[in-house]
Amino acid sequence: MYRQCLNKLHQTVKLQPIGNALCVCNRKLTLDPQSEPAVDPITIDKRDKVTLIGLNRPGSRNAVNRDMARQLTVAFLAFEQDNSSNVAVLHGKGDHFCAGYDLKELAHSESGIDEETMNHLHNVHGAMGSKFVYSNQQRYTEGPTRLHIKKPVIAAVNGYGVAGGLELALLCDLRVFEESTIVGVFNRRFGVPLVDGGTVRLPALVGLSNALDLILTGRAIDSEEAIRIGLANRVVKDGEALSFAVDLAKEISHHPQMSLRADRDSAYNAMFNSTSKKESLDYEMNHALDVVAHESIAGAKRFKDGEGRQGVAI
Numbered sequence: 001m002y003r004q005c006l007n008k009l010h011q012t013v014k015l016q017p018i019g020n021a022l023c024v025c026n027r028k029l030t031l032d033p034q035s036e037p038a039v040d041p042i043t044i045d046k047r048d049k050v051t052l053i054g055l056n057r058p059g060s061r062n063a064v065n066r067d068m069a070r071q072l073t074v075a076f077l078a079f080e081q082d083n084s085s086n087v088a089v090l091h092g093k094g095d096h097f098c099a100g101y102d103l104k105e106l107a108h109s110e111s112g113i114d115e116e117t118m119n120h121l122h123n124v125h126g127a128m129g130s131k132f133v134y135s136n137q138q139r140y141t142e143g144p145t146r147l148h149i150k151k152p153v154i155a156a157v158n159g160y161g162v163a164g165g166l167e168l169a170l171l172c173d174l175r176v177f178e179e180s181t182i183v184g185v186f187n188r189r190f191g192v193p194l195v196d197g198g199t200v201r202l203p204a205l206v207g208l209s210n211a212l213d214l215i216l217t218g219r220a221i222d223s224e225e226a227i228r229i230g231l232a233n234r235v236v237k238d239g240e241a242l243s244f245a246v247d248l249a250k251e252i253s254h255h256p257q258m259s260l261r262a263d264r265d266s267a268y269n270a271m272f273n274s275t276s277k278k279e280s281l282d283y284e285m286n287h288a289l290d291v292v293a294h295e296s297i298a299g300a301k302r303f304k305d306g307e308g309r310q311g312v313a314i
Helices: 002-012 066-081 115-124 164-171 186-190 198-206 208-217 223-229 241-253 257-273 277-286 289-304
Strands: 021-024 027-030 042-047 050-055 087-092 131-133 139-141 153-157 160-162 174-178 182-184 220-222 234-236
Touching: 042 066, 050 066, 050 241, 087 164, 087 241, 153 164, 153 241, 160 164, 164 182, 164 198, 174 223, 174 241, 186 208, 198 208, 198 257, 220 223, 223 234, 234 241, 257 277, 257 289
Parallel strands: 050 087, 087 153, 153 174, 160 182, 174 234
Antiparallel strands: 021 027, 027 131, 042 050, 131 139, 182 220
16 A cells, blocks of 8 residues: 555655655655555545545554655655545444554663664654655755644544554544543653654644643543534444444535635644734635635626525535
8 A cells, every 4th residue: 555655645646756766846755665564554435526545554553663654754655646536434444443552662772862763753743743855965854743634534433542542633623532531641651752743733723721631631532522622523323433434524525625625725834833912814815815816706706696695505
């Protein structure tokens, strides 16, 4: 699947392979010929205009190791470049969403962090990073939790979504929980810090007080509390998170995509990048002008002709 995703990137975007690397979005992804495992830790499926990305290490509760992180990054980039797909659904194979970063890759060192692990954490800017190369001289890295994906992603969270697994869910735009879903900053108990966006995205979603409650205590919360504090967007019966998330993704994918992505991008900019209300408003307006010309006029004519009145689905 790893190289199939890369082939998909090459097919959907006119790119030139350079040696053992593939240039995409001004990035070159370095391939390690020894890194591809016998069983794909990431699965990809397409349903209409929805891409399903599956975390596929059920025997380890889908804990993320370096191979999975590398392939997950490739999968997200392939989705981003796939013009036939509007929304992605991230889900876990088996009974759990994700138990976080595979601590076995850290625990094998008996005295301090070994050089390989230290280089990995430093170079990839997070436990789940994947190495990218801008040139033969300069290296830069950006793993899945460092990406700002340009299209919506929905997390279907079943079972445990803890530690780095919670951080993966926070990466997504929306989160669908099952009734028995449990999430929490479980890494707190083992002296492992959040390094994949948890301290950044969690306060933005649930507020600083709620975020600190989870971060400082490391306690587990259920789906009822998660939806009450705004961490979950929907709660469904056990076994139904994936199908519900796919249906939600299909609903979102039917909307005009240019305006949807512009509004989504503006909301993220206002939350994380903007330094003032005026700057946020200017960004919103400046990025809406092209949309008005390309989508809004046609949409206004459809409304004038009677489509979608009184909120009727179109």
